[in-house]
Amino acid sequence: xxxxxxxxxxxxxxxxxxxxxxxxxxxxxxxxxxxxxxxxxxxxxxxxxxxxxxxxxxxxxxxxxxxxxxxxxxxxxxxxxxxxxxxxxxxxxxxxxxxxxxxxxxxxxxxxxxxxxxxxxxxxxxxxxxxxxxxxxxxxxxxxxxxxxxxxxxxxxxxxxxxxxxxxxxxxxxxxxxxxxxxxxxxxxxxxxxxxxxxxxxxxxxxxxxxxxxxxxxxxxxxxxxxxxxxxxxxxxxxxx
Amino acid sequence: xxxxxxxxxxxxxxxxxxxxxxxxxxxxxxxxxxxxxxxxxxxxxxxxxxxxxxxxxxxxxxxxxxxxxxxxxxxxxxxxxxxxxxxxxxxxxxxxxxxxxxxxxxxxxxxxxxxxxxxxxxxxxxxxxxxxxxxxxxxxxxxxxxxxxxxxxxxxxxxxxxxxxxxxxxxxxxxxxxxxxxxxxxxxxxxxxxxxxxxxxxxxxxxxxxxxxxxxxxxxxxxxxxxxxxxxxxxxxxxxxxxxxxxxxxxxxxxxxxxxxxxxxxxxxxxxxxxxxxxxxxxxxxxxx
Numbered sequence: 001x002x003x004x005x006x007x008x009x010x011x012x013x014x015x016x017x018x019x020x021x022x023x024x025x026x027x028x029x030x031x032x033x034x035x036x037x038x039x040x041x042x043x044x045x046x047x048x049x050x051x052x053x054x055x056x057x058x059x060x061x062x063x064x065x066x067x068x069x070x071x072x073x074x075x076x077x078x079x080x081x082x083x084x085x086x087x088x089x090x091x092x093x094x095x096x097x098x099x100x101x102x103x104x105x106x107x108x109x110x111x112x113x114x115x116x117x118x119x120x121x122x123x124x125x126x127x128x129x130x131x132x133x134x135x136x137x138x139x140x141x142x143x144x145x146x147x148x149x150x151x152x153x154x155x156x157x158x159x160x161x162x163x164x165x166x167x168x169x170x171x172x173x174x175x176x177x178x179x180x181x182x183x184x185x186x187x188x189x190x191x192x193x194x195x196x197x198x199x200x201x202x203x204x205x206x207x208x209x210x211x212x213x214x215x216x217x218x219x220x221x222x223x224x225x226x227x228x229x230x231x232x233x234x235x236x237x238x239x240x241x
Numbered sequence: 242x243x244x245x246x247x248x249x250x251x252x253x254x255x256x257x258x259x260x261x262x263x264x265x266x267x268x269x270x271x272x273x274x275x276x277x278x279x280x281x282x283x284x285x286x287x288x289x290x291x292x293x294x295x296x297x298x299x300x301x302x303x304x305x306x307x308x309x310x311x312x313x314x315x316x317x318x319x320x321x322x323x324x325x326x327x328x329x330x331x332x333x334x335x336x337x338x339x340x341x342x343x344x345x346x347x348x349x350x351x352x353x354x355x356x357x358x359x360x361x362x363x364x365x366x367x368x369x370x371x372x373x374x375x376x377x378x379x380x381x382x383x384x385x386x387x388x389x390x391x392x393x394x395x396x397x398x399x400x401x402x403x404x405x406x407x408x409x410x411x412x413x414x415x416x417x418x419x420x421x422x423x424x425x426x427x428x429x430x431x432x433x434x435x436x437x438x439x440x441x442x443x444x445x446x447x448x449x450x451x452x453x454x455x456x457x458x459x460x461x462x463x464x465x466x467x468x469x470x471x472x473x474x475x476x477x478x479x480x481x482x483x484x485x486x487x488x489x490x491x492x493x494x495x496x497x498x499x500x501x502x503x504x505x506x507x508x509x510x511x512x513x514x515x516x517x518x519x520x521x522x523x524x525x526x527x528x529x530x
Contacts, residue, residue, distance in 0.1 A: 080421035092416035094409050105409045109421035157420065
């Protein structure tokens with residue numbers, strides 16, 4: 001197998017549970033190097049759990065490989081330090097820190113100071129609202145602004161893989177469009193792989209190249225985003241036309 | 242008037258001690274949401290360490306530095322070895338651990354150093370500085386040291402990456418892990434810093450109250466009152482609260498009666514909890530149910 005054919009993220013038999021309750025029942029999926037994979041599913045299908053399981057935030061079993069190397073069983077911090085950034089469910093804002101400090105925290109593990117400075121400007125260019133509010137306490141931001149902050153904070157890590165949990169949540173439709181454009185741009189310019197969990201199936205399928213459909217903790221359908229988009233049942237239950 | 246000024250100034254000096262201990266309490270509180278009852282005893286134990294070093298002939302500032310470093314290591318070790326295993330335990334279990342630490346340190350100090358009161362030297366000259374009659378050199382000196390410590394801490398937490406990471410870890414451990422912060426170590430560092438601050442407070446207060454295993458008991462109470470008054474989750478508020486309690490305590494002691502000093506601390510604690518539980522600068526917590 002040549003190096004380029006090794007997926008960025010390769011997951012086999014991923015299972016996870018909260019206490020005695022099993023939420024994921026042995027899932028296989030992959031994110032190609034520089035690719036975008038989306039996980040679709042209804043509320044409670046286990047999408048958020050899946051992202052948490054990838055970076056070992058909950059009790060998990062199964063194999064998770066990052067560019068070929070096993071990362072399952074490692075501490076969350078260690079997985080993050082290998083370049084896996086996470087835009088978590090609920091945004092994970094540091095409420096009492098300023099907007100700028102939130103971004104600074106995102107770059108915590110980086111040692112290339114001058115590059116970090118340049119990335120601040122990149123984030124502010126993506127989201128001018130954050131620049132206006134950079135001295136403000138992050139807790140005073142609106143939900144949508146906090147979502148922009150969560151995405152920016154994750155990007156400050158300069159990740160190889162970006163895990164996105166409902167990035168469109170709480171954003172106005174126009175901002176969602178912008179955000180997805182920005183994600184597409186970053187994916188193309190920096191070759192950052194993305195694992196996207198979304199309720200907004202139409203947006204997600206337009207952005208992604210691979211898609212998996214999750215139902216009560218099992219993958220029930222998978223394939224290229226195009227195939228999934230054209231599937232009759234998916235169209236009816238998830239795209240609504 | 243002179244008398245009043247004198248009381249206020251020496252109140253500020255002891256207030257500095259309360260402010261330091263209050264800040265140590267707040268640092269632990271922010272990370273664990275619990276008040277570390279053993280904070281005072283840890284400081285007392287560190288002060289004994291300084292005393293032992295001085296007895297062994299180590300010069301004052303050498304002993305001071307070794308004690309601060311030793312207290313830091315002790316604080317880190319306590320978090321790693323004793324607090325970490327009960328991290329997810331119910332609140333009462335952790336409170337019991339704190340009380341156990343208090344009793345253990347108190348007894349060990351009594352066992353090693355005996356319960357007899359010992360004099361502890363001040364590093365500052367006996368005669369008042371600048372020929373003033375309001376404050377003694379020790380009061381002025383300990384106040385300056387307190388202020389320097391507070392300033393250094395402010396700079397550390399505000400302007401260094403490590404300080405920022407520690408604040409982030411205390412505020413939102415889950416998100417902190419997701420940006421790669423080693424949260425466990427940040428909490429341990431917090432304990433180390435709190436213990437080091439306590440050690441300095443102990444060494445500064447020991448010349449006035451004399452060294453004995455129970456010397457920090459009252460001080461912890463005043464510091465707790467100060468922290469509550471300022472807001473138990475607000476470092477700046479706790480410092481201000483500590484100074485306020487120091488002044489109040491001294492003024493009450495001078496004009497109403499020394500017997501009421503400790504009562505004042507309790508009145509402040511109960512008063513704040515009844516009237517404004519979040520203190521002057523603390524956040525009001527709204528819990529959605």
